[in-house]
Amino acid sequence: MTELGKRLKEAREAKDYSLDDLQRVTKIQKRYLIGIEEGNYDIMPGKFYVRAFIKQYCEAVGLQPEVIFEEYKGEIPTTYEDEIPVSLSRVQTRKGVSGSSSKALDVIPKLLIAVFVIAVLIALWVFVQNKVADNASNADTANKEPVAVDQQDLPEEEPAEEEDKDQKESGAETESDEKKETKEPEESADQSLKAVKTEGTKTTFELKNTDQFKLGLAAKGDAWVAVYNSKDEVLFQGMLYDGDKKDFDLGSDQQAYLVIGNAANTDINVNGKLLxxxxxxxxxxxxxxIQYQPAESQQ
Known part of the structure; x- marks a missing residue:
């Protein structure tokens, strides 16, 4: 057991918490809590979550995470980006650019010139085709002679046709007015999903005006997620990776409890609407x- 592990375990025992109690408080799996106390970070999902879980552990037992990170920075692993020296990354970049990259840079100007020449040829071809088409159109127009029409030869419009036209237009207007009078406005009530309470990192939402409760999770990167129902039963617990999705139908339940390990990488959808x-x-x-109140119970 590391010095950090001893410190955390003593704080937990001072709070009279068992590992099971701490698991219920933090929603972190018991095996991860044991790994933190024993200094066994290899079982964690990643170095990013080691720091996140230690921070949550400290907050649960009354320790200041910033102080613990500073005192035991030699024991707590850093993220991958922090471990790469700047000088090493610059050396690797220079090596990658040499050799084949210089050859590629020599070829690029030639490719750009070839593309430019092709574009000019295409533009000229399009211009010539349009010019030929315009000339052909003008020739057809010149060959056509205007036809003189004698106004005396045109048949006179009968008054009966005008009366029929007026009657049809008035009938159409009457029918349109009747449809407007008989049409009843449609009433639709959109679902209501809004935050009603916030404590620390915990937010409570109320879902109303709907008869369904469908929950969807979509990962935009690595994220650890846990989902519980109102009976504190685990519906899902584990890692989601970029592109992963999880769907849950909680229509028969009235509450969902979600633990999102990386909020920036996790989208939450409720009945198809982004939370x-x-x-x-x-x-x-x-x-x-998310507290669900079915539409039937609100009437």
Missing amino acids: QYKIPTDTVRQDII
Whole structure:
């Protein structure tokens, strides 16, 4: 057990928390809590989550995460980007540019010149085709002679046709007015999903004016997610990767509890409508509670 693990375990025991109690408070799996106390970070989903889980552990047992990170920065792993020296990344970049890259740079100007020449040829061809088409159109117009029409030869329009036309127009207007009078306005009520309470990193939403409760999760990057129903039963718990989706039908339940390990990489959809996080997504973990009130129970 590391010095950090001893410190965290002592704080947990001072709170009279068992590992099971701490799991219920933090929503972090028990095996990860044991790994933190024993300093076994290899079982974690990634170094990013090691820091996030330690931060959540500290907050649950009353320790200041910033102080712990500073005191035990030698034990807590950093993220991948922090571990790459700047000088090493620059050396690797220079090596990658040399050799084949210089050859590619020599070929690019030739390709650009070839593309330019092809574009000019195409433009000339289009111009010539349009010119030929315009000349042919003008020749057809010149060959056509205007036909003189004697006004005396035109048949006179009978008054009966005008009366029939007026009657049809008035009938159409009457029918249109009748449709407007008999048409009843359609009433539709959109679902209501709004935040009603925020405590720390936990936000409670209320879902109303709907007879269904369908929940969808979509990952835009790596994210650890857990979903519980109103009976605290685990519906899903684990990692989601870029492009992964999870759907849940909670129509028979009245609450969903979500633990989002990386809010910036996780979209939450309720009945096809995107849920807007109340807390900015730069907060690593967020707990989302959705309380569902079926439309029947509101009447």
